Amino acid sequence: QVQLVESGGGVVQPGRSLRLSCTASGFTLNTYGVHWVRQAPGKGLEWVALISLDGSDKRIADSVRGRFTISRDNSNNTVYLQMDSLRPEDTAVYYCARELVVPPRHYNYYMDVWGKGTTITVSS
Amino acid sequence: DIVLTQSPATLSSSPGERATLSCRASRTISTYLAWYQQRPGQAPRLLIYDASTRAAGVPARFSGSGSGTDFTLTISSLEPEDSAVYYCQQRSNWRFGGGTRVEI
Numbered sequence: 001q002v003q004l005v006e007s008g009g010g011v012v013q014p015g016r017s018l019r020l021s022c023t024a025s026g027f028t029l030n031t032y033g034v035h036w037v038r039q040a041p042g043k044g045l046e047w048v049a050l051i052s053l054d055g056s057d058k059r060i061a062d063s064v065r066g067r068f069t070i071s072r073d074n075s076n077n078t079v080y081l082q083m084d085s086l087r088p089e090d091t092a093v094y095y096c097a098r099e100l101v102v103p104p105r106h107y108n109y110y111m112d113v114w115g116k117g118t119t120i121t122v123s124s
Numbered sequence: 125d126i127v128l129t130q131s132p133a134t135l136s137s138s139p140g141e142r143a144t145l146s147c148r149a150s151r152t153i154s155t156y157l158a159w160y161q162q163r164p165g166q167a168p169r170l171l172i173y174d175a176s177t178r179a180a181g182v183p184a185r186f187s188g189s190g191s192g193t194d195f196t197l198t199i200s201s202l203e204p205e206d207s208a209v210y211y212c213q214q215r216s217n218w219r220f221g222g223g224t225r226v227e228i
Contacts, residue, residue, distance in 0.1 A: 035218070037168075045160075045168065045211055047218035059218075095167055100179075109215030110158045112179060114167035 002026035002113055004096050009118030012086055020081040020118060022096030030054075030074035033099035033108045036081045038092035039117075048094070050108060051079060064090075086122045093117040126151050128212050128221035136227045143199040145224045147212035152192045156215040159188055159197045162223075163208045171210075172197065202228050 008020040022034060036048040049070040050059040058070050069082040079096060097111035127150040137143055147157065155175035160168040170179040172188035175195055185200040199206055207228045212221040 044209075044223045045162075045213075045220040047213075047220065050218065061218075097168075100170065100173060107173065109156065109218060110170060110173045110213075111160075111168075112170045114169070116167055 004029075004098065004113055004115035006094060006096050006115045006118040009094065009120050011121045011123060013124050014087060014122055016086055017082070017084045018086065018120060020083070020094055020096075020120075022079040022081075022115060024077055024098075027113075029077045029079065029098070030072075032101060033106065034072065034079040035097045035099065035111050036070065037095045037097055037111070037114075038090075039095070040089075040092045043092075046092075049081060050099075052108065053106070083120070086120075088122050091120060091122050093119050126153060126214055126216050126219065128214055128219060130210075130212060130221040130224050132224060133222075134225045134227065137202055139202055139204060139228060141202050143202055143206075143226060145197040145199075145210055145226070147190075147195040147197070147221050149193045149195070149214060153214045153216065155191045157188075157190070157195050158213045159186075160211045160213065160220075161206075161208045162211065163205075168211065199226075202226075204228055 033052045035050045051070045055072045067085045072079045095117045097114040100107040100110040100112040129148045131146045157175045159172040162168045176188045187198045209223045211223045
């Protein structure tokens with residue numbers, strides 16, 4: 001079964017760091033670009049970051065630029081989101097999602113498989 | 125930055141009825157628009173991409189149309205399981221619209 005699984009969430013104090021992981025099963029993650037999208041409690045979806053399939057291209061939302069970093073380890077089939085200097089407004093469910101691929105096209109702006117999400121709570 | 129505005133905020137309807145959801149872009153985006161469905165407590169699900177192409181496994185009652193700045197998601201005959209929030213999303217900065225809640 002094709003699925004993504006996020007891990008690494010939890011409760012963290014403001015100013016601290018956390019690293020989220022996104023792993024895949026049922027497919028090879030290193031053939032896809034991967035996004036992180038977050039959703040604050042009761043709010044809509046906010047795109048956070050994108051990394052290309054080979055890791056050469058990384059994009060970060062203005063709201064987290066300079067604090068969040070996206071990376072990947074294709075040997076371990078894992079994508080990471082390093083979150084530093086966390087703020088209360090970063091409290092959200094964080095989803096990883098893979099880019100849509102309809103061979104031979106890679107649509108790095110659409111997301112067709114999503115994980116169930118991991119919850120980050122930033123609070124003192 | 126391109127902003128997507130969705131309307132209505134909430135749509136209340138009955139099974140079998142037709143639902144029309146709107147998404148308006150602040151600048152032209154050609155047909156680079158997707159629609160997602162998010163049921164309560166679940167992750168989003170891709171329904172439509174490139175404004176009108178149904179994603180794999182999406183029922184035919186879901187259809188998308190539009191280009192430029194005005195887009196529509198139509199659910200031709202509502203089913204109870206269509207109760208969800210629907211988001212549009214564009215490619216230039218990957219941003220989502222604010223969502224439309226569909227209550228059945």
